[in-house]
Amino acid sequence: MIEKPSWKVEAERIGESLPEYWSLTELARYLELANSNYLTRLAKENRFPTYKIGAVRFIKNEYIHMVIEKIKKR
Numbered sequence: 314m315i316e317k318p319s320w321k322v323e324a325e326r327i328g329e330s331l332p333e334y335w336s337l338t339e340l341a342r343y344l345e346l347a348n349s350n351y352l353t354r355l356a357k358e359n360r361f362p363t364y365k366i367g368a369v370r371f372i373k374n375e376y377i378h379m380v381i382e383k384i385k386k387r
Contacts, residue, residue: 315377318343334364334371344384355383 317325321339324330330339337356341349356363356370361379363370372380 315343315374331371333374335374335377337363337370337372340372340377340380344381346384352380355380 321330321335321343324339325332330336335343337349337352341347341352346352353370355361356372360383361372361376363372365371
């Protein structure tokens, strides 16, 4: 499990982020990517499990290590 940055903890506290999930935008910010397009493409190719609610894709905390491994391999 990764340690949540302060901005994520604060967003959860005020109800702007889900505690057990990260949006791909939040994850891109955490991974210091320019934007979430790369993560969105990987998710659409089923490279890691995501949940889509409306227009936003989410990933559970427990799968973030999979994303980090995919990023390292590119």
